[in-house]
Amino acid sequence: xxxxxxxxxxxxxxxxxxxxxxxxxxxxxxxxxxxxxxxxxxxxxxxxxxxxxxxxxxxxxxxxxxxxxxxxxxxxxxxxxxxxxxxxxxxxxxxxxxxxxxxxxxxxxxxxxxxxxxxxxxxxxxxxxxxxxxxxxxxxxxxxxxxxxxxxxxxxxxxxxxxxxxxxxxxxxxxxxxxxxxxxxxxxxxxxxxxxxxxxxxxxxxxxxxxxxxxxxxxxxxxxxxxxxxxxxxxxxxxxxxxxxxxxxxxxxxxxxxxxxxxxxxxxxxxxxxxxxxxxxxxxxxxxxxxxxxxxxxxxxxxxxxxxxxxxxxxxxxxxxxxxxxxxxxxxxxxxxx
Numbered sequence: 001x002x003x004x005x006x007x008x009x010x011x012x013x014x015x016x017x018x019x020x021x022x023x024x025x026x027x028x029x030x031x032x033x034x035x036x037x038x039x040x041x042x043x044x045x046x047x048x049x050x051x052x053x054x055x056x057x058x059x060x061x062x063x064x065x066x067x068x069x070x071x072x073x074x075x076x077x078x079x080x081x082x083x084x085x086x087x088x089x090x091x092x093x094x095x096x097x098x099x100x101x102x103x104x105x106x107x108x109x110x111x112x113x114x115x116x117x118x119x120x121x122x123x124x125x126x127x128x129x130x131x132x133x134x135x136x137x138x139x140x141x142x143x144x145x146x147x148x149x150x151x152x153x154x155x156x157x158x159x160x161x162x163x164x165x166x167x168x169x170x171x172x173x174x175x176x177x178x179x180x181x182x183x184x185x186x187x188x189x190x191x192x193x194x195x196x197x198x199x200x201x202x203x204x205x206x207x208x209x210x211x212x213x214x215x216x217x218x219x220x221x222x223x224x225x226x227x228x229x230x231x232x233x234x235x236x237x238x239x240x241x242x243x244x245x246x247x248x249x250x251x252x253x254x255x256x257x258x259x260x261x262x263x264x265x266x267x268x269x270x271x272x273x274x275x276x277x278x279x280x281x282x283x284x285x286x287x288x289x290x291x292x293x294x295x296x297x298x299x300x301x302x303x304x305x306x307x308x309x310x311x312x313x314x315x316x317x318x319x320x321x322x323x324x325x326x327x328x329x330x331x332x333x334x335x336x337x338x
Contacts, residue, residue, distance in 0.1 A: 006090040008034045008052060020098060022072030034094065039068045040076055048081070055083045055092050069096065078103040115285070126170060130163035173303050188228045194257055194264065195223045201236035202255075205244065212244040213252045222259035225337045227315055235311045238304040239268040239331050246272035246329070263317070263334045271328040280321050284309040305331075 002013040010032045013023065021037050039045045044067050055063050062084040071077040082095040137156050141148075148156070195218050202214050243253045247270040254269040275283060284305050305319075308331075312319040317335040324330045 001093065001095050002034070003086070004034045004052075004092050004094060006056060008049070010034055011091065017096070020071055020077070020096065021069070037070055038079075038081075040070055041068070044068050051081070051083060052092060055085050056090060058085070060085055060087070066099070071098075123170075127167065130167040133163040134160055134167075173307070188230065189226055190229070191224055191226045192229050192232075193223050194225055194227070194232070194266065197227075197229055197232050198236060198255055198257070198266075201233050201240055204233075204237055205240050208241075210241075210244045211250045212247055213250070214240065214244075215252055215254045217254070217256045219256075219258040222257050222264055225264045225335050227335060231311050231314070235308050235333070236266075236268075238308045239333075242304055242331070243268050243270035243272070243329070246270060248272070259337070260334060262337060264337045266333040266335070267330055268333075269324050269328060269330045271324070271326075274323050274327060274329050275321060277323075283321060284319065 002010050002017050004010050010023075017023065023032055023037065035045050035048065038048045047065070048067055051063050051065055062082050064080070064082050067079055067081050069077045069079045078099045080097040080099050082097075083092050085092050137160050141153075141156065145153075195216070198216055198218075202216070205214070240253060240255070247253060251271045254267075256265075256267045256269070258265045258267075309319045312333055312335070315335055317333060320332050320334075322330045322332065
């Protein structure tokens with residue numbers, strides 16, 4: 001709290017005011033103006049001045065409004081301001097309540113709600129597609145199955161199997177997210193050859209029909225680490241599939257395995273469009289989509305990188321993103337190693 005005169009000069013301020021603004025109350029008598037502390041932009045200063053004049057001309061009722069302030073050490077604060085004129089004077093008592101954390105929480109909730117809405121749009125679209133395929137071909141087989149030649153039946157069954165696999169994969173992804181929030185992810189820790197796990201992941205990716213070349217480079221003495229093999233293969237599939245999904249057809253995806261200081265460093269690099277700097281770390285958040293949901297162009301629910309970071313964290317490691325020199329993305333995994 002503080003007291004200001006008709007010109008906005010602070011004549012008294014309590015200890016909380018001092019902590020909020022870094023201004024010592026004794027020094028406010030030299031003429032510290034409230035307008036130099038309130039609001040970092042001209043619009044807010046004008047609003048504060050207008051409210052101040054309103055209180056001085058008013059009936060004595062308090063005026064309450066939200067504003068912005070320059071806090072101690074250059075911080076910017078959201079504040080709830082209450083002004084009331086002191087009886088029989090031209091002085092105004094000003095109460096300032098710091099709402100910064102509340103406002104940040106509100107913004108975070110709004111962002112999460114927006115991401116969840118986008119996720120639900122994407123999820124409904126992605127789940128509907130394989131269901132539509134299965135239902136459509138089931139209807140055809142039921143009504144005209146006896147008229148279709150063997151080759152045609154094989155194609156239909158193959159398409160239905162692909163759609164069922166895609167549907168199963170998405171359900172598994174959703175189950176993974178739910179399970180990862182509740183249980184210990186790592187259950188089978190043992191020393192294994194990471195190069196072998198990379199080969200297993202690449203074979204599974206190749207079986208999905210991608211046409212990208214995958215180059216593997218393993219630094220000497222960098223292949224072994226103590227990990228849960230199943231979880232690391234899952235991690236690799238997520239990162240490799242993410243790389244090929246966002247890369248030009250038949251472009252190369254590079255996987256490098258190197259030894260760091262007390263770590264094994266696994267890098268998955270592509271030549272895709274990359275990620276805007278403001279989205280760099282957010283891509284690992286649950287429900288986060290870089291592109292607007294209505295422009296979603298790659299299959300899947302967009303939960304892969306969230307799951308990938310959970311797997312790495314469960315191993316005591318770190319998963320980061322950085323832009324690739326010359327264009328593209330680098331997802332880098334650091335795993336502890338003795």
